[in-house]
Amino acid sequence: MANDISQILDGKATARTIRARLKAEIESLQPQMGRPPGLAVLLVGDDPASAIYVKNKQKACERIGIESFGRLFPASTEQAELEEVIAALNEDERVDGILVQLPLPKHLDAVALLHRIDPQKDVDGLHATNLGKLVRSETGLRSCTPEGVMALLKEYNIEISGKNAVVVGRSILVGKPMALMLLEANATVTIAHSRSQNLSEITRSADILVSAVGRPQMITAEWVKPGAVVIDVGINRIPSNEGKGKLVGDVDFESVKPICSAITPVPGGIGPMTVALLLQNTVWSYRQKIA
Numbered sequence: 471m472a473n474d475i476s477q478i479l480d481g482k483a484t485a486r487t488i489r490a491r492l493k494a495e496i497e498s499l500q501p502q503m504g505r506p507p508g509l510a511v512l513l514v515g516d517d518p519a520s521a522i523y524v525k526n527k528q529k530a531c532e533r534i535g536i537e538s539f540g541r542l543f544p545a546s547t548e549q550a551e552l553e554e555v556i557a558a559l560n561e562d563e564r565v566d567g568i569l570v571q572l573p574l575p576k577h578l579d580a581v582a583l584l585h586r587i588d589p590q591k592d593v594d595g596l597h598a599t600n601l602g603k604l605v606r607s608e609t610g611l612r613s614c615t616p617e618g619v620m621a622l623l624k625e626y627n628i629e630i631s632g633k634n635a636v637v638v639g640r641s642i643l644v645g646k647p648m649a650l651m652l653l654e655a656n657a658t659v660t661i662a663h664s665r666s667q668n669l670s671e672i673t674r675s676a677d678i679l680v681s682a683v684g685r686p687q688m689i690t691a692e693w694v695k696p697g698a699v700v701i702d703v704g705i706n707r708i709p710s711n712e713g714k715g716k717l718v719g720d721v722d723f724e725s726v727k728p729i730c731s732a733i734t735p736v737p738g739g740i741g742p743m744t745v746a747l748l749l750q751n752t753v754w755s756y757r758q759k760i761a
């Protein structure tokens with residue numbers, strides 16, 4: 471079943487297309503809005519994955535004309551201080567989107583904090599109001615990573631309706647909303663996770679396999695149905711002999727690529743799509759303010 475024609479789903483290029491469309495949209499809306507869109511990112515502590523994300527995000531904002539209100543807090547910051555900061559950002563008319571980088575230091579109550587964000591500014595789609603809208607298939611702000619996956623599948627005209635989709639991972643940020651979006655697109659959806667029995671048997675039943683577990687190169691060729699579409703959401707930094715560390719996904723790309731019909735690389739796959747959809751959510755929130 472090995473082939474040389476598996477398609478690389480180019481998230482970097484697709485993200486570029488999305489950013490170009492958003493840039494033009496911002497230019498056309500700005501005269502009536504009288505200000506650019508604004509995005510506030512709160513980073514607490516020094517988690518390296520989050521730091522990469524914040525850096526990429528700020529660059530991406532600048533390039534398309536979104537004003538960035540990034541704020542860095544020491545790991546010891548108290549819940550009450552962060553809640554006050556969020557309250558102020560909710561009132562700030564220059565700010566259309568608020569994102570609290572996860573994970574947060576353990577002494578903080580992440581859910582309580584996320585629920586302080588005005589749902590209209592919740593560009594991560596993590597407020598219960600937005601999660602509830604997703605469950606109902608209503609319009610609302612939705613989690614950027616699964617939205618990025620759906621946008622990439624659409625870009626490459628990959629059929630979802632009627633297919634068996636398996637999502638590995640059940641987080642509130644990726645796995646659960648991913649499963650709901652695939653279901654909305656009429657896939658038959660299975661959510662697998664660390665407690666699933668016969669995990670590789672389940673993943674092998676997938677026409678569309680989405681992995682969001684954060685285990686480097688866990689998914690090898692034996693776990694994948696020949697001809698499947700493989701979406702790798704994992705962003706794992708592993709040691710490399712060049713010193714800096716190497717970014718790999720949850721999927722063993724070299725072994726899986728020859729047997730699947732399409733696959734996302736890491737880097738250059740879902741990572742850049744996540745950032746692009748964050749910008750899109752911010753612009754969507756901005757546009758909602760036009761009376």
Ligand SMILES: Nc1nc(=O)c2c([nH]1)NC[C@@H]1CN(c3ccc(C(=O)N[C@@H](CCC(=O)O)C(=O)O)cc3)C=[N+]21
Binds near residue numbers: 594737745
């Ligand atoms: N509230 C919240 N929402 C998030 O969406 C969120 C978060 N917290 N915390 C941290 C994780 C991590 N994450 C990444 C997104 C893009 C890249 C990305 O752009 N990666 C590039 C490579 C970057 C590099 O070269 O190092 C790529 O895959 O091509 C990485 C990591 C979002 N996260």
